[in-house]
Amino acid sequence: MxxxxxxxxxxxxxxxxxxxxxxxxxxxxxxxxxxxxxxxxxxxxxxxxxxxxADMGTNIVSVSIMGRGSSRSVSEAQMYELVEENSDYFEQISPMVSLSDGVKIGTETSKLTTVTGVSEGYFKMKGYTVSSGRGLQYVDIEKRRNVCVVGNYLNSTYYDGNAVGQTIRLNGRNFLIIGVMTQKTSGEMKKGETDDCVFLPYSTAARMSYNGTINSYSLTVVDETQVAMSVSIIEKYLYDIFSDEDAYRVISMAQMLExxxxxxxxxxxxxxxxxxxxxxxxxxxxxxxxxxxxxxxxxxxxxxxxxxxxxxxxxxxxxxxxxxxxxxxxxxxxxxxxxxxxxxxxxxxxxxxxxxxxxxxxxxxxxxxxxxxxxxxxxxxxxxxxxxxxxxxxxxxxx
Known part of the structure; x- marks a missing residue:
């Protein structure tokens, strides 16, 4: 058949x-x-x-320094030197300082708004752009100016789209708004999400923080295929300083994703x-x-x-x-x-x-x-x- x-x-x-x-x-x-x-x-x-x-950046390596069991520390100058000495692997670096006391605009207070101290190159690292005003500059970092860039949510919700030139209160200090970020979310902006944020010079934020030191850094790698090698370079550098693997943590967004x-x-x-x-x-x-x-x-x-x-x-x-x-x-x-x-x-x-x-x-x-x-x-x-x-x-x- x-x-x-x-x-x-x-x-x-x-x-x-x-x-x-x-x-x-x-x-x-x-x-x-x-x-x-x-x-x-x-x-x-x-x-x-x-x-x-991808929004956070798969080419970004995050470094947290705890300094457990050691009195030694790493300055931002040393971290910048590390990037310069390994320019084949690293492209840019930005110290990161988070503030958690909330944001006060007039009589209103927002506890969900993220407030972060960053370098002048952070926006380029993350692919952020400024829709009005200007971004942070080196002179703002050097002189520890009380200036900031706000997200579009704050701009539209509290300033009717005219935040540039206005003031905002962070940790009890008045800051001049010099720029507004381009909206990141595709739909409606919401409290506590990507566009509800404030960025200020990391030098200013460090002075306002609890211990006055910088313990977090974000680095971008030249080639995403070399992320593992880049992480190894940072870990070796920090281990040579602390001799303790618990004194730091190096996280790659790409490795975390995988x-x-x-x-x-x-x-x-x-x-x-x-x-x-x-x-x-x-x-x-x-x-x-x-x-x-x-x-x-x-x-x-x-x-x-x-x-x-x-x-x-x-x-x-x-x-x-x-x-x-x-x-x-x-x-x-x-x-x-x-x-x-x-x-x-x-x-x-x-x-x-x-x-x-x-x-x-x-x-x-x-x-x-x-x-x-x-x-x-x-x-x-x-x-x-x-x-x-x-x-x-x-x-x-x-x-």
Whole structure:
């Protein structure tokens, strides 16, 4: 029997038992749809995280100095020298000083606004731009001026779009607003988010901080492929000073992203594996129905074998029927899965209040379809073998 003939007979038998076939395929449909949604969710989350880290800068290395167990310290001058001596790896550096006493504008106080002391090159490092006024300059750092650049949220909410030249109170001091950042968020600006921020000279912020020292730095690397080497250079430099690995912490955004993606992929793999269990259940359902089909068609098999049909042809027919049923279930599962990914996109976007697309890769879809067909062949083999080995005389007498 040719494969085309076996396929035609399989389609005919499927059409003759539509409801039973659909119920048989249900496990395959659910399993394939679940795998597609879970893989799509993983892809969507990975892309979302990459976009978020891209905003923070995957070429940025963050350094925190705690100085535990050592009286030694590292000055900003030493950190700048480190960058200059390793210019093949590092491009720019900015000391970072965070202030946490909140922002006061007139009679209103905002505790969620981030206030950070940075260098004049920080905006270039992060890709920030100034929409009005000017950014921080070296002279502001050198003279420890009480000037700042504010985010667009503060500009539009408290200053009616005319913040430049106005004052803002930080940690009990009045600061002159010299510039306004270009809006970073694509949608509506909200309190406590990216555009709700203030940047001032790090030298001024250090003087206002609790201990008056600078313990955090952001560095940009020349080539993102050399991030690991860049981190090693910083760690060696700091270890030579402190002789204590607990005295500092060096974090690469790119390495952090890869680590988070690895953990996410493990979680998605586990969930996909759990969802794939339904495929095995679906395969068992196919085997059960095919065994029933063999019993129902015992006389048909006996007649065919009496007319000279070989065991190979009988087996081929039943395997083809099982594979066709499973493949059809796989196609329906893919259709359902894509429909559910659209629903999942809407739900996830509403939950995180940001754009995120749940989109399975074509490779994952093709693998899911291949697995569904393979399951049909594997679980259809035993019933097919049983049918092929029926004694034609016993089969003809079967009632």
């Amino acid at each position: 040719k494969l085309t003939e076996a396929f035609q007979l399989a389609v005919k038998n499927i059409k003759g038992n539509k409801m039973r076939t659909f119920l048989t395929m249900l496990g395959i449909i659910i399993g394939i749809a679940a795998v597609i949604v879970i893989v799509g969710l993983g892809n969507g989350l990975e892309k979302y995280m990459r976009d978020q880290f 680590s988070m993606n690895a953990q996410l992929n493990v979680m998605i793999g586990i969930l996909a594996g759990i969802a794939a269990i339904s495929l095995v259940v679906g395969g068992i359902g196919i085997m059960n129905i095919m065994l029933v089909s063999v019993t129902e068609r015992t006389r048909e098999i006996g007649i065919r074998k009496a007319l000279g049909a070989k065991e190979r042809s009988i087996m081929q027919q039943f395997v083809m029927e099982a594979a066709t049923t499973s493949a059809l279930g796989g196609l329906l599962g893919i259709t359902v899965g894509y429909g559910l990914t659209s629903v999942a996109t809407v739900i996830m976007t509403a939950l995180i209040q940001d754009n995120m697309t749940v989109s399975p890769s074509i490779g994952a879809v093709m693998r899911a379809f291949g697995i569904s067909t393979f399951i049909g062949i594997v679980f259809g083999y035993l019933p097919a073998k049983k049918a092929a080995r029926l004694n034609p005389i016993d089969a003809l007498h079967y009632d």
